[in-house]
Amino acid sequence: MAVDNVLKLYSEVLKSEYLHYGFWDDPNDLELSKITLKDIHNAQKRYIEHLSSFIPDEVSSIIDVGCGIGGNTKFLLKKGYQVETLSPDKFQNKIIDDKFKKEVIFYRTKFEDFQTEKKYDLILESESACYIDMKKGFLKASQILKPNGYILSSDYFVYQNDNSDSLHLKSSHNLKDYLRHAKDQGFKIVKEYDQTLNTMPTLDYGSYFVKRFIEPIIEYANLSAKRKYPKMVSIISSLIGNKFDKKKKQLELIDSKKFKKYRKYMIFLFQKG
Numbered sequence: 001m002a003v004d005n006v007l008k009l010y011s012e013v014l015k016s017e018y019l020h021y022g023f024w025d026d027p028n029d030l031e032l033s034k035i036t037l038k039d040i041h042n043a044q045k046r047y048i049e050h051l052s053s054f055i056p057d058e059v060s061s062i063i064d065v066g067c068g069i070g071g072n073t074k075f076l077l078k079k080g081y082q083v084e085t086l087s088p089d090k091f092q093n094k095i096i097d098d099k100f101k102k103e104v105i106f107y108r109t110k111f112e113d114f115q116t117e118k119k120y121d122l123i124l125e126s127e128s129a130c131y132i133d134m135k136k137g138f139l140k141a142s143q144i145l146k147p148n149g150y151i152l153s154s155d156y157f158v159y160q161n162d163n164s165d166s167l168h169l170k171s172s173h174n175l176k177d178y179l180r181h182a183k184d185q186g187f188k189i190v191k192e193y194d195q196t197l198n199t200m201p202t203l204d205y206g207s208y209f210v211k212r213f214i215e216p217i218i219e220y221a222n223l224s225a226k227r228k229y230p231k232m233v234s235i236i237s238s239l240i241g242n243k244f245d246k247k248k249k250q251l252e253l254i255d256s257k258k259f260k261k262y263r264k265y266m267i268f269l270f271q272k273g
Contacts, residue, residue, distance in 0.1 A: 024201045191268075
């Protein structure tokens with residue numbers, strides 16, 4: 001299984017224990033130019049603090065599906081839960097083994113293919129639900145949960161589709177379909193929370209950073225190269241121009257206005273019927 005290079009870059013740049021959007025308690029009371037790396041780290045920690053508040057009192061055993069680099073697992077272990085981890089990613093496997101000195105079980109597999117005789121109180125899907133086949137995922141969940149067990153899902157879902165070519169429509173499950181598959185497998189919603197607005201400052205800051213620093217640097221480098229090496233730049237542009245345009249289009253994913261147009265970031269606590 002290949003390493004998820006995006007996750008690797010993200011963790012190395014931010015030096016954070018977490019891999020998620022974060023949670024901002026007062027999203028409308030922020031000035032982007034004054035946000036610091038510490039603020040982002042605090043929002044990351046606040047995310048799991050808020051998410052864990054949805055865990056029912058009777059829960060003891062948890063499997064962290066799509067465990068990232070172990071920040072959520074570490075937090076939950078400190079809270080006294082029994083936690084195991086799962087991901088198909090080689091990089092995450094190494095991080096978990098190193099972080100917990102192989103004392104935390106890691107299953108390197110897709111959730112849909114997971115084989116175990118164990119039964120869990122709760123399945124945590126923190127920004128991993130979108131990578132799991134909906135039908136197979138809820139079926140697998142019903143198989144490995146104890147009677148009346150739970151799924152705690154925190155992720156972004158498409159709620160409006162205008163059939164455009166927006167990237168926001170290509171990397172998330174449809175919300176209605178997701179809830180339908182949950183119901184089909186006998187799961188009921190116990191709690192739900194729309195935290196879209198609480199996550200948007202992370203996107204807004206990413207967009208601000210790109211426009212404030214990255215784009216001017218690229219523009220300056222491009223103009224400088226054109227003056228010194230016009231023929232070479234012309235050849236390189238003809239070779240990689242389309243690829244560069246595709247990469248630039250991906251910046252749409254940090255456009256909070258487009259995010260809110262198509263997606264909602266939801267928390268769902270499901271209980272097995």
